[in-house]
Amino acid sequence: MTDNNQTPLISVRGLHTRFGSHVIHENLSLDIYQGEILGIVGGSGTGKSVLLKETLGLITPYKGEITFHNDQGQLDKTSIGVLFQDGALFSALTVRQNIQVPMREMGGVAMDLMDDLAALKIEIVGLPPEAAHKTPSQLSGGMRKRAGLARALSMDPKIVFLDEPTAGLDPMGAAEFDDLILQLRNDLGLTVVMVTHDLDSLYRVTDRVAVLAENQVIAADSVEELEKNNHPWIRAYFHGVRSRQSEER
Amino acid sequence: MLISIEQSSELTTLGMSGSLSIGDATALAKELAAIPVKPKQYLVIDGHGVASIDSAIALVLKKQMYRWQSQGCHVALKSFNQQATDIMAFVDKHSQYRMPPKVVRPSMISVLEDIGVATEKIIKNFTHLIAFSGLVVERLLLALRHPSRLRVTPLVAQLDQIGFRALAIVGLITFLIGAVIVNQGAFYLRQVGADVFTVDLLSITMLREFGILLTAVIVAGRSGSAFTAQIGSMQLNEEIDAMKTLGMNPIDVLVLPRILALVLIMPLLAFYADLMGLLGGALTAWVTLEVSPVAFIQRFEEAVTVSSFYVGILKAPFFGIMIGLSGCYEGMCVRGSAEKLGFHTTRSVVQSIFLVIVMDAAFAMIFTALDI
Numbered sequence: 001m002t003d004n005n006q007t008p009l010i011s012v013r014g015l016h017t018r019f020g021s022h023v024i025h026e027n028l029s030l031d032i033y034q035g036e037i038l039g040i041v042g043g044s045g046t047g048k049s050v051l052l053k054e055t056l057g058l059i060t061p062y063k064g065e066i067t068f069h070n071d072q073g074q075l076d077k078t079s080i081g082v083l084f085q086d087g088a089l090f091s092a093l094t095v096r097q098n099i100q101v102p103m104r105e106m107g108g109v110a111m112d113l114m115d116d117l118a119a120l121k122i123e124i125v126g127l128p129p130e131a132a133h134k135t136p137s138q139l140s141g142g143m144r145k146r147a148g149l150a151r152a153l154s155m156d157p158k159i160v161f162l163d164e165p166t167a168g169l170d171p172m173g174a175a176e177f178d179d180l181i182l183q184l185r186n187d188l189g190l191t192v193v194m195v196t197h198d199l200d201s202l203y204r205v206t207d208r209v210a211v212l213a214e215n216q217v218i219a220a221d222s223v224e225e226l227e228k229n230n231h232p233w234i235r236a237y238f239h240g241v242r243s244r245q246s247e248e249r
Numbered sequence: 250m251l252i253s254i255e256q257s258s259e260l261t262t263l264g265m266s267g268s269l270s271i272g273d274a275t276a277l278a279k280e281l282a283a284i285p286v287k288p289k290q291y292l293v294i295d296g297h298g299v300a301s302i303d304s305a306i307a308l309v310l311k312k313q314m315y316r317w318q319s320q321g322c323h324v325a326l327k328s329f330n331q332q333a334t335d336i337m338a339f340v341d342k343h344s345q346y347r348m349p350p351k352v353v354r355p356s357m358i359s360v361l362e363d364i365g366v367a368t369e370k371i372i373k374n375f376t377h378l379i380a381f382s383g384l385v386v387e388r389l390l391l392a393l394r395h396p397s398r399l400r401v402t403p404l405v406a407q408l409d410q411i412g413f414r415a416l417a418i419v420g421l422i423t424f425l426i427g428a429v430i431v432n433q434g435a436f437y438l439r440q441v442g443a444d445v446f447t448v449d450l451l452s453i454t455m456l457r458e459f460g461i462l463l464t465a466v467i468v469a470g471r472s473g474s475a476f477t478a479q480i481g482s483m484q485l486n487e488e489i490d491a492m493k494t495l496g497m498n499p500i501d502v503l504v505l506p507r508i509l510a511l512v513l514i515m516p517l518l519a520f521y522a523d524l525m526g527l528l529g530g531a532l533t534a535w536v537t538l539e540v541s542p543v544a545f546i547q548r549f550e551e552a553v554t555v556s557s558f559y560v561g562i563l564k565a566p567f568f569g570i571m572i573g574l575s576g577c578y579e580g581m582c583v584r585g586s587a588e589k590l591g592f593h594t595t596r597s598v599v600q601s602i603f604l605v606i607v608m609d610a611a612f613a614m615i616f617t618a619l620d621i
Binding site: 078116 | 270271272274278303304305308309312332340585586587589
């Protein structure tokens with residue numbers, strides 16, 4: 001999918017992160033390319049979500065550079081969409097209102113057009129139309145994730161960040177969600193960055209996987225290449241009992 | 250203008266250009282709708298100057314095209330680039346949905362309906378509260394038969410939290426209110442030459458009503474809300490369900506210690522509130538009215554009997570039960586989201602203060618009837 005001569009969309013260079021004396025990242029570098037689905041894996045506490053939040057500007061790194069290769073040269077809120085772990089939908093608003101939040105913030109969009117757009121996004125993510133007038137607490141976990149994705153897509157972002165998109169979904173729901181991500185990438189040319197623990201999902205959808213260990217990205221390659229990698233953690237991750245089961249499936 | 254219009258004899262060409270996104274969509278929709286068309290007319294939308302569009306623009310274009318087609322026009326797209334064509338195809342594929350309309354009722358009926366629904370909710374809420382009280386009494390009786398099952402540690406923790414840690418705020422507020430009663434009372438009573446009755450005013454109102462009522466309001470705001478928040482967040486975190494599966498009864502573990510603590514501590518807090526209120530009044534009387542502490546105490550002994558004190562203190566445990574019941578009950582009612590937690594916390598405070606005041610009025614009627 002990607003060839004490395006291409007200029008990256010986002011490049012992370014020499015990133016250092018520490019909380020107090022606890023070092024999370026040390027001289028970490030990573031490139032994210034246009035149109036790819038990049039998975040980020042790593043053990044607990046290796047700073048996957050922290051890396052995601054630093055890229056989004058929610059946490060300021062101790063040192064290092066995160067460059068967006070767009071016209072502004074920096075993060076532009078309308079060109080990114082984020083799906084947080086449990087959707088992070090605004091609980092006081094209905095799904096329709098949640099999707100319309102960024103449009104209202106921007107202003108100048110007619111009410112009927114916002115309704116049409118919300119209906120469109122709801123259909124894109126595969127929610128039933130009745131979900132529009134429900135509040136997040138009336139939705140199941142899987143539907144909340146879909147609604148969260150619909151909100152993330154509300155302004156037609158170029159890059160979508162997903163924090164454990166299939167966590168807490170049953171295998172069928174997870175597979176459907178994977179298909180949805182693939183389909184959106186193919187139809188809309190989205191760039192997708194996903195933190196995940198789900199091996200099935202890694203094998204199904206990702207073009208490349210960045211492995212976080214030893215405070216760095218120790219490898220960023222396709223799953224097939226990573227399987228051949230001899231690093232002990234990568235070997236354990238891709239050749240463990242659970243992964244073998246997942247391949248047999 | 251986002252669109253340039255070129256009109257020839259049979260063909261209207263609409264030109265668009267640049268990078269168009271959601272911010273232009275509303276204006277574009279208006280401009281497109283304003284273009285005059287006749288049936289059977291040929292329209293071409295020329296997109297050779299368009300760099301990129303987003304789904305909002307695609308949606309607007311598609312909708313307008315269908316509208317023209319339904320008026321009998323022939324519409325075609327020309328020279329759009331790959332990105333624009335793709336996104337229009339994508340939107341076309343996914344625009345089966347219409348926002349389901351919200352049911353709008355005539356306003357008069359809907360007001361009546363709202364009143365009905367709200368009334369039903371209030372009645373239900375109170376019947377559930379009564380049922381909950383029954384449950385608590387049942388568990389209390391069981392616990393009294395096996396006193397070893399009473400949970401002492403949480404009880405002591407609650408006594409500390411509700412009682413000891415509230416001393417500062419209860420003391421301060423009653424002290425100030427005592428001072429205010431004397432100050433205001435003296436001002437008006439002096440006009441009729443009855444300023445000596447200021448002490449009577451202070452001691453009777455403080456002992457019978459204000460001491461306990463102020464304590465109850467502070468405890469409801471301070472501890473009743475805390476009960477709801479604590480139990481409610483445990484409810485959200487499924488801790489209550491976990492308790493049940495581990496064979497613990499949440500009423501025994503969470504509710505009884507809190508209500509018992511309130512029953513035990515409220516009379517003590519009310520006594521302390523009486524003292525601080527009288528102290529505040531006495532000091533003010535000394536400073537502003539030059540009534541010496543000795544004179545104050547003499548007048549105080551003439552003004553009140555011990556029954557005034559008992560009337561106030563007797564109400565304390567009942568107010569405590571009310572606050573505890575509604576705080577714990579509302580906590581148990583929390584379901585779903587953090588927003589509900591806030592809703593129930595508010596309701597618990599409002600409800601317990603309301604119940605306390607209703608009960609105070611009932612006590613007042615009883616005491617009047619009994620001539621105490």
